[in-house]
Amino acid sequence: MKLDEFFVTGDPLIYGADVSIALTLIGAIFALTYFKKWKWLWTEWLTTVDHKKLGIMYIIAAVLMLFRGGVDAMLMRAQLTVPDAGFLDANHYNEIFTTHGTIMIIFMAMPFLIGLINVVVPLQIGARDVAYPFLNAVSFWTFFMGAMLFNISFVIGGSPSAGWTSYVPLAGLELSPSVGQNYYLLGLQIAGIGTLLTGINFLVTILKMRVPSMKLMHMPMFTWSSLITMVIIIFAFPVLTVALALMTFDRLFGSHFFTMMDGGMPMLWANLFWIWGHPEVYIVILPAFGMFSEIISTFARKTLFGYKAMVYSMVVIAGLSFLVWVHHFFTMGAGGAVNSFFSITTMLIAVPTGVKIFNWLFTLYKGRIRFTTPMLWSLAFIPNFVIGGVTGVMLAMAAADYQYHNTYFLVAHFHYVLISGTVYACFAGLHFWYPKMFNHRLNERLGKWTFWIFVAGFNLCFFPMYFLGLAGMPRRVYTYGVADGWMSLNVLATMGGVLMGIGFLILVYNIYYSFRYSPRETTGDPWDARTLEWSTPAPVPHYNFAHLPEAKGHDAFWIMKQERKQGKTQEKKPYKPIHMPSYSGVPVVMSVFFFIAGFGMVFSWHWMSILGLIGVLATMVIRSFDYDKGFYVSVEEIEEDQKRTTL
Amino acid sequence: MKSFFALSMFLAVMVLSGCSNLTVLDPKGPVAEQQANLILFSIGFMLFIVLVVFVLFTLILVKYRERKSGPEYEPPHIEGNVFLEIVWTVIPVIILIVLAVPTVQTIFALEEAPEATSHKDPIVIHATSVDWKWVFSYPEENIETVNYIHIPEDHPILFKLASADSMGSFWIPSLGGQEYTMSGMMNELYLQADEVGEYRGRNANFTGEGFTEQVFTVTAESQEDYEEWVEEAQDAPELTQEKYNELMLKGHTEEQTFSETHLQWVDHGMDAEYATKVRNGESTDEDDSSEMDHSEMNHDDSEKDSEEHSH
Numbered sequence: 022m023k024l025d026e027f028f029v030t031g032d033p034l035i036y037g038a039d040v041s042i043a044l045t046l047i048g049a050i051f052a053l054t055y056f057k058k059w060k061w062l063w064t065e066w067l068t069t070v071d072h073k074k075l076g077i078m079y080i081i082a083a084v085l086m087l088f089r090g091g092v093d094a095m096l097m098r099a100q101l102t103v104p105d106a107g108f109l110d111a112n113h114y115n116e117i118f119t120t121h122g123t124i125m126i127i128f129m130a131m132p133f134l135i136g137l138i139n140v141v142v143p144l145q146i147g148a149r150d151v152a153y154p155f156l157n158a159v160s161f162w163t164f165f166m167g168a169m170l171f172n173i174s175f176v177i178g179g180s181p182s183a184g185w186t187s188y189v190p191l192a193g194l195e196l197s198p199s200v201g202q203n204y205y206l207l208g209l210q211i212a213g214i215g216t217l218l219t220g221i222n223f224l225v226t227i228l229k230m231r232v233p234s235m236k237l238m239h240m241p242m243f244t245w246s247s248l249i250t251m252v253i254i255i256f257a258f259p260v261l262t263v264a265l266a267l268m269t270f271d272r273l274f275g276s277h278f279f280t281m282m283d284g285g286m287p288m289l290w291a292n293l294f295w296i297w298g299h300p301e302v303y304i305v306i307l308p309a310f311g312m313f314s315e316i317i318s319t320f321a322r323k324t325l326f327g328y329k330a331m332v333y334s335m336v337v338i339a340g341l342s343f344l345v346w347v348h349h350f351f352t353m354g355a356g357g358a359v360n361s362f363f364s365i366t367t368m369l370i371a372v373p374t375g376v377k378i379f380n381w382l383f384t385l386y387k388g389r390i391r392f393t394t395p396m397l398w399s400l401a402f403i404p405n406f407v408i409g410g411v412t413g414v415m416l417a418m419a420a421a422d423y424q425y426h427n428t429y430f431l432v433a434h435f436h437y438v439l440i441s442g443t444v445y446a447c448f449a450g451l452h453f454w455y456p457k458m459f460n461h462r463l464n465e466r467l468g469k470w471t472f473w474i475f476v477a478g479f480n481l482c483f484f485p486m487y488f489l490g491l492a493g494m495p496r497r498v499y500t501y502g503v504a505d506g507w508m509s510l511n512v513l514a515t516m517g518g519v520l521m522g523i524g525f526l527i528l529v530y531n532i533y534y535s536f537r538y539s540p541r542e543t544t545g546d547p548w549d550a551r552t553l554e555w556s557t558p559a560p561v562p563h564y565n566f567a568h569l570p571e572a573k574g575h576d577a578f579w580i581m582k583q584e585r586k587q588g589k590t591q592e593k594k595p596y597k598p599i600h601m602p603s604y605s606g607v608p609v610v611m612s613v614f615f616f617i618a619g620f621g622m623v624f625s626w627h628w629m630s631i632l633g634l635i636g637v638l639a640t641m642v643i644r645s646f647d648y649d650k651g652f653y654v655s656v657e658e659i660e661e662d663q664k665r666t667t668l
Numbered sequence: 669m670k671s672f673f674a675l676s677m678f679l680a681v682m683v684l685s686g687c688s689n690l691t692v693l694d695p696k697g698p699v700a701e702q703q704a705n706l707i708l709f710s711i712g713f714m715l716f717i718v719l720v721v722f723v724l725f726t727l728i729l730v731k732y733r734e735r736k737s738g739p740e741y742e743p744p745h746i747e748g749n750v751f752l753e754i755v756w757t758v759i760p761v762i763i764l765i766v767l768a769v770p771t772v773q774t775i776f777a778l779e780e781a782p783e784a785t786s787h788k789d790p791i792v793i794h795a796t797s798v799d800w801k802w803v804f805s806y807p808e809e810n811i812e813t814v815n816y817i818h819i820p821e822d823h824p825i826l827f828k829l830a831s832a833d834s835m836g837s838f839w840i841p842s843l844g845g846q847e848y849t850m851s852g853m854m855n856e857l858y859l860q861a862d863e864v865g866e867y868r869g870r871n872a873n874f875t876g877e878g879f880t881e882q883v884f885t886v887t888a889e890s891q892e893d894y895e896e897w898v899e900e901a902q903d904a905p906e907l908t909q910e911k912y913n914e915l916m917l918k919g920h921t922e923e924q925t926f927s928e929t930h931l932q933w934v935d936h937g938m939d940a941e942y943a944t945k946v947r948n949g950e951s952t953d954e955d956d957s958s959e960m961d962h963s964e965m966n967h968d969d970s971e972k973d974s975e976e977h978s979h
Contacts, residue, residue, distance in 0.1 A: 111877050111878070111879070111880060112877055115874075115876065115877065182876070183874075183876070184874050188873075188874075189835075190833060190835065190851065191834040191835065191874070191875060191876055195833075195944055196799070196833065196834055196876060197876070281833065281851050281852065281940040281941060281944055282940070282941050282944055283941075287850065287851070288850065288853075321732070321743065322742075322743045323743040323744075323745070323746065324745060324747065326747075326748055326749075327747075327748035327749075327753050328748065330748065330753050352837060352845070352847050352848050353847075353850075354829075354848060354853075354855035354856075357779050360775050361771075361772045361775050361776075364768065364771050364772070364775070365768050365772075368764045368767065368768060369764070372757060372760050372761055372764065375756060375757075376753065376756060379752075379753075379756040380748075380753070382724055382725060382728060383746075383752065385729070386728050386732065387743055387744055387746065388732050388743045389734050389737050389739075389742075390732050391734050392733065392734075403725055404722055404725060407717070407718055407721045407722075408718065411714035411717055411718055412714070414710070414714065414764075414767065415707070415710050415711070415714060418706060418768075418771040419771065419775050420703060420771055420774035420775045420777075420778055420845070421703055421706045421707045421771070421774075421845075422845070423703065423845020424692045424700070424704075424707065424841065424844075424845040424846075425692075426845070426846060426872070427846065427872040427873055427874075488690065490692075491690040491692045491693055492689050492690050492691055492692075493692060493868075495870065495872045496874075497879065498879070498880040499880050500880060501880075506689045
């Protein structure tokens with residue numbers, strides 16, 4: 022292979038990216054060396070098994086990926102603003118929408134939510150860490166290396182361009198011979214290991230690590246939503262793993278699972294992909310529901326309306342999520358009975374979702390509503406998600422879907438549910454739990470600017486797309502003609518996209534501004550909130566709780582505060598040493614070997630993939646003979662920390 | 669918050685009044701009409717739901733914001749209300765039943781030829797997507813066209829859909845919803861035009877580089893004009909396999925007309941491998957594919973292939 026085939030050449034945008042990547046790397050290396058931070062980076066972050074730090078790293082990675090996916094989106098909007106634009110050619114456009122979709126779902130939405138789950142859930146259930154802290158670090162690093170492998174594709178070897186759904190035969194070797202599709206397969210496969218491990222880890226954590234006094238039906242709603250999400254992950258992700266492996270065999274080793282030749286079955290890929298893919302959208306929406314529940318309840322100063330109904334509705338949604346996958350291809354010609362069945366199951370999802378919407382509304386009813394930034398995001402979610410939801414019901418009606426399918430109507434629908442659901446939740450949760458992570462709040466004024474600009478931009482960008490769809494504009498076209506008459510709506514959409522971009526930049530500036538100027542937290546409870554994570558001091562000690570807290574209901578901390586107001590004081594119990602897990606460098610090293618193995622497979626350099634896999638195996642062996650049983654936190658350290666607490 | 673409503677209303681009004689080119693809601697045939705009716709029917713219910721939620725939402729936010737209630741107001745402890753929760757479970761179920769019944773009826777109705785013209789025998793047209801063009805065969809009339817078709821008005825058309833390579837989707841929005849074209853698979857789609865006119869058809873499912881330009885035109889005309897066109901087309905140069913194999917190569921092409929159809933060599937609904945073999949310069953087994961039963965043919969093919977490879 023020649024060097025100019027290895028590196029992507031010929032496009033000024035890519036050269037720009039090359040330069041900026043090089044500059045960022047050099048800048049980071051220089052800064053770390055100049056400030057003598059290499060050791061700090063290794064001992065405090067790269068080797069950490071602390072769920073709070075891993076959560077923060079997940080969120081940082083997710084924000085970076087949001088930037089990358091957002092740039093992709095802006096490029097697409099730039100190309101589509103006017104008819105017959107020559108800004109991007111078809112191939113480049115195809116690569117960009119493929120990476121946009123993949124990155125936003127797999128490397129932005131999920132890690133953002135998993136990051137917040139990491140930070141918050143152990144604190145909410147009164148645990149000192151997750152059930153398997155080492156495994157948690159493996160989860161993060163495999164996700165991160167998978168994401169990096171996927172991302173380098175656009176400068177080395179070329180990006181995948183068959184859409185995030187990667188339908189075969191298009192994504193097969195005959196019609197997509199470049200290595201781009203291999204990046205998709207290997208990047209997702211490696212990141213998928215991390216997700217599956219997270220699923221197992223948090224399922225066990227939530228079931229087994231709760232404080233003994235917390236009953237299942239007393240768990241905070243975000244913990245409930247996380248628990249159900251983990252169950253979905255455990256059932257859905259193995260399907261993706263197998264499907265990706267089969268397509269990898271097809272492309273690298275000449276098997277015929279999904280090929281046109283020799284009796285392969287391309288339709289099988291679409292089925293497997295969506296048997297994972299539909300539950301996947303609930304994996305990214307249920308934690309969002311959980312966060313909105315917490316935030317709305319906190320800032321309405323009322324307990325959640327219909328707690329049990331909220332739990333059961335999520336269980337029903339999780340069950341139904343595995344019974345609707347065919348609605349992604351009603352137009353495959355499966356016949357009337359099949360389409361009718363999947364139409365009805367899909368519509369049924371609207372029932373538990375509607376129950377949740379009304380429960381949120383009635384949580385607000387008779388409340389005392391404070392319009393803080395996290396609350397604004399949670400409130401905006403309700404009307405926007407309803408628009409996304411009702412158009413989802415319209416799409417569920419198969420006979421009508423034949424006209425919506427593959428059009429901008431669909432694009433508008435899933436952005437309405439994913440952005441106003443997942444992205445609003447990520448922003449809401451970030452603002453809400455920011456003081457738990459960084460010991461200061463994000464600036465409220467800037468936060469509100471972000472909110473109004475982003476939300477106005479979002480509606481301006483995606484509402485017109487419903488009409489573009491009805492006007493017959495298919496998704497994934499890289500341009501259109503004047504005669505199509507789609508320009509005015511596209512101009513509106515681009516203007517909205519620009520506003521969303523500005524909103525994001527203000528958020529980034531807010532992170533910097535608040536780091537410099539926000540007052541540091543003195544209590545652990547800046548919002549006067551209701552669940553156990555707010556009972557921890559600021560900053561949260563690495564062992565979370567000096568004494569395990571007591572949960573007497575589903576607003577455990579609120580109940581504690583009420584009791585304290587009534588004059589009940591807790592007797593002071595003596596502190597005992599706390600057992601905590603040791604940090605380990607094995608997860609990050611193992612994941613680097615995964616990266617090497619993946620990179621070798623992308624280019625079919627089998628010597629390299631074998632070396633990488635040997636490395637993975639070696640790190641596993643090293644871990645198996647690791648007799649480190651952790652360490653004890655001394656009573657003196659605990660006492661020092663507790664001087665800062667309010668309780 | 670109010671800006672959403674203002675914005676949405678503004679957009680809705682502007683779009684609905686300004687651009688009346690919502691193809692899908694401006695049907696030109698019975699299939700598209702059934703779908704447009706179903707869509708409009710569902711939009712009515714959806715607007716009702718949106719209205720209920722938005723009104724409740726606005727009232728509650730206005731009434732219970734802190735600025736109004738004052739910082740001393742302590743909200744009551746309300747765990748839930750079984751009656752209300754049953755209400756907002758049952759009402760959506762009823763709405764869904766009301767939507768599901770016409771949905772299922774329409775799903776099954778679309779599998780048959782349109783009712784109004786069911787006394788006429790449908791015209792059969794094989795529509796095959798090939799990267800990145802459309803090949804149409806009229807087996808009865810024995811003509812083949814590329815990237816365009818003519819159809820008579822008020823006459824049911826039965827499209828037999830297949831693909832020579834990547835999965836496409838055959839879509840003429842003015843006449844009705846889309847259906848996938850797949851290699852080695854045959855899908856059937858009834859459409860009909862009630863008005864004379866020229867309609868745009870396209871591939872709606874992403875097929876790679878040339879996907880955007882993978883379009884065709886549909887000319888719906890009176891029965892006489894249509895018959896005249898058929899006669900003209902039958903005088904067009906004969907389609908040879910060599911010529912057809914050129915069409916199998918990736919790329920775009922202008923509109924073309926041939927007498928004879930490709931169905932004498934290959935039925936892409938049965939043979940998933942033809943285009944790939946042509947592109948790879950492999951034999952496409954001209955002799956045995958013409959008369960043989962297809963299920964046997966596939967079997968024989970694979971045996972023959974493995975023999976060839978071993979030589």
